[in-house]
Amino acid sequence: MTPKLSVAIITLNEEANLARTLASVQFADEIIVVDSGSTDRTLEIAASYKAKLFLEPWQGFARQKNFAIERCTGTWILSLDADEALTPELQAEIGAVLSGDPTADAYLLRRRNLFLGRWIRHGGFYPDPHLRLFRRHSANFAPPARFTNRPVHETIALDGVTETLKHDLVHHAYPTIESYIESLNRYSTLGAQTIIDKGHTSSSRLALLHNVLVRPILTFLRNYLLRLGFLDGREGLLLHLYHSTYTSWQHAKAWQTTRNR
Structure with a gap:
């Protein structure tokens, strides 16, 4: 059966x-x-x-x-x-x-x-x-x-x-901050390849500044304040703080991979 x-x-x-x-x-x-x-x-x-x-x-x-x-x-x-x-x-x-x-x-x-x-x-x-x-x-x-x-x-x-x-x-x-950072590092490397495949790499200094600094800040403010992430206490603060860096890391890694092209 x-x-x-x-x-x-x-x-x-x-x-x-x-x-x-x-x-x-x-x-x-x-x-x-x-x-x-x-x-x-x-x-x-x-x-x-x-x-x-x-x-x-x-x-x-x-x-x-x-x-x-x-x-x-x-x-x-x-x-x-x-x-x-x-x-x-x-x-x-x-x-x-x-x-x-x-x-x-x-x-x-x-x-x-x-x-x-x-x-x-x-x-x-x-x-x-x-x-x-x-x-x-x-x-x-x-x-x-x-x-x-x-x-x-x-x-x-x-x-x-x-x-x-x-x-x-x-x-x-x-379960630990170490495991979260390790995961963000691994997934941001994979995410960087997706950015490269889509042709969305930071082609200028201004674009790089936006993607590695401005975009992560806006991500944090959106999730932590507008979407009420602050209600999840200290754990919520750390989660959203580090999660916002994921955006920065993947764009920085995409730029690093393609900068010599």
């Missing part, structure tokens, strides 16, 4: 997160874990939760997730990051939707982001919807469903009907 729901997860040294994630999807019919070379207990943890393990060298976020999708056999696919977990309410909601007659081709999940252990409710960080639950084959997908091939912030291309579920996916993203 074809599994109803497959869960697809990609991993690399996720022993701190993976058990929590896998425990939250035990109601699924199939769990696929694609690992790109973990040296910690990630594979041991995945095996203990009866996940189907595949080893694949790192290809980039979109390609790695597509590799995981291709190994799923379920009618529906739930794509998760290894630091995300479903609340009990969301588990029940997904079960109820799939056991009935789903009215959509895909579902957005409301994501609850945690920073230094605090739920960030303002500044544009909640409900932070992400398309994670979708039919493997649909008249509106090029079968099977795939993530768009881009360096960062990969998404599922969708022309069909989309709805949003009511309950939360919890993102245990950044």
Whole structure:
């Protein structure tokens, strides 16, 4: 019998997160874990939760997730990051939707982001919807469903009907400031390549000044003041302060890469 729901997860040294994630999807019919070379207990943890393990060298976020999708056999696919977990309410909601007659081709999940252990409710960080639950084959997908091939912030291309579920996916993203800065550094490098691909590099001194100084300041003011990020306390201050530097870093890295051209 074809599994109803497959869960697809990609991993690399996720022993701190993976058990929590896998425990939250035990109601699924199939769990696929694609690992790109973990040296910690990630594979041991995945095996203990009866996940189907595949080893694949790192290809980039979109390609790695597509590799995981291709190994799923379920009618529906739930794509998760290894630091995300479903609340009990969301588990029940997904079960109820799939056991009935789903009215959509895909579902957005409301994501609850945690920073230094605090739920960030303002500044544009909640409900932070992400398309994670979708039919493997649909008249509106090029079968099977795939993530768009881009360096960062990969998404599922969708022309069909989309709805949003009511309950939360919890993102245990950044337990320390060090992990957040490391993530910003990594993603700003990928974001710089997107800027280069679009031809939006800072071609003049004035453009560079705007992108590495003015734009980050405006980003901070918008999220921290206008979008009420200050209501999330000291954690909110640090989050939005460092998040605004992401914009600066990616434009500076794009300029650095192209300055000799």
